[in-house]
Amino acid sequence: MNESPSAVAASSTSFDSETCPLTIGVDFGGTSVKIGVVRGAEIIGEIARIPTQRYDGPDDLLDAIVEEVATMRERHPEIGAIGIGVPGAVDFERGMTYNLTNVPGWSNVPLRDMISEKTGLPTVLENDANCAAYAEFKCGAGRGLRNVVVVTLGTGVGGGLILNGELFRGSQYAAGEIGQMSIDYNGVDGPYGNWGALERYVGNQQITQIGVTRFTEAGREVKDDICSPQSLAEAAYSGDEIAHQVWHVVADYLGTALTSIVYLLNPDAIIIGGGVAHAGDILFDPLKARIKAMLSDEFFEALQIIPATFGNTAGIIGSAALADDLVE
């Protein structure tokens, strides 16, 4: 099989280049579909971006994806499989989407088989949060561990579980909905009537609201986006006491849910990713303190609480890693 010069150059320096096949990862988002050629933890060359909203429905968008895949295979003929991560629940066994968040017209689409038929490549379809979790397990912060909980903090709170060394999907492939777990039986309404849903306490908007409330209570002026999670992190690192308090509140909410998961699943590690996780130590320090306070010493010592390796590329790398298993 002929390899293009760029593929040869890439594979000579790539992660696990001896054992990892070359696959394509597709991260299907509400704004754009991002497609990359992946070996292990490395994306080879440019990520292709297709604007999701420019297409009216599955058929046209699908053709654009397939065209991009064909271009990539011309450059890398050894590509062995395709992984697709989508924003919403999937029927894993049948390879179908249920509904895609922020992408109309994609209910009950047999996306896996459509891609596979048009490309001739083995294809796997998975929820995007599960892809991110699998990326951390196979190539990132959870590498070599057996039981890993991955939580993604952003507008909402997502999650994925690796149990006994495998992605755990649950009976309707809907496991890992950490953001819907309750931290208060009498708390605020969640999206499904689930009182106390974690993501209604530590989503981006909620963190901003905590900031606005605390700054206002302290008689401080609240202007511009001083209370975005990013600004609150910068303020805390600059020594702002109120901003620190905000992160402590967030840590207490988040730490409560994560401790419940630890009691239930006794994992090796909790891996925390997503935009909010960029806050770093000013979030992780009080978070670890909260979890330590809620666990026996011996179980806290055995638990890793660590940042995710991958950011925006987690979907591409994770879906490609799932595709690896179709090749190996």
Next chain:
Amino acid sequence: MNESPSAVAASSTSFDSETCPLTIGVDFGGTSVKIGVVRGAEIIGEIARIPTQRYDGPDDLLDAIVEEVATMRERHPEIGAIGIGVPGAVDFERGMTYNLTNVPGWSNVPLRDMISEKTGLPTVLENDANCAAYAEFKCGAGRGLRNVVVVTLGTGVGGGLILNGELFRGSQYAAGEIGQMSIDYNGVDGPYGNWGALERYVGNQQITQIGVTRFTEAGREVKDDICSPQSLAEAAYSGDEIAHQVWHVVADYLGTALTSIVYLLNPDAIIIGGGVAHAGDILFDPLKARIKAMLSDEFFEALQIIPATFGNTAGIIGSAALADDLVE
């Protein structure tokens, strides 16, 4: 191999008699060690009881257990293995106890190998809540299902998980601690500093306390054990409105934690056992209503919420079922 008359009689009518081996299940409790000969879901003959507190430490008690096993093997020479369930965390791989609740002198005892060496039979050691969960999965309410959460309601709240058709133990074999999960980030102290620990809301004593508070608030006399869970159940079935309210409160607490587990694990079924579960419909009806209110219709429809099959015999049957796997 010669079979005693009683074994022949039993096997001719027993559960799965064609495929299930004959094993011994040992339910190691703080009051007594209960030992039974088991085939499938059936305990054959009498359960032997050895008073735990009559013995000073592991050695003497162990000899008493081994003697009982020898007697049983005389009657049933085809016994193929032994399972032991203990009240506390175990090191499953090494077959050691960590600590046994209410049984002093049993820290770090290599119980599995001690029994195995003295009897010559393959032996398995497991936590008692996991044994109860395995009993429901192999022979009880969870038979044929793939992902099952078993919760046991009593003085405390215990649990065990069957995931992808296997007992899920976690990284330090400590998974399934449903009673320590938080239902209130700002709630009452749990035993490990874990605020809002479920068992501090729905344990026997807490249910009684809810009853006492509600009856007192209603100006009703509280005497004798009118507020034991059993009395509260009887009162509710007799149409007592206050008693009904108590069970609604319990259902809201318990349902919150169970819904969180459903979001995290997406199981086929939640199986509820233990003394408090004997309350029956007056607990299960509001519990199902609470969980339904907190889930999307489609996931509620796919979820079974059912009573456990086994009561006090769950430990014997479950430990014996784990031993089956050593024979098969």
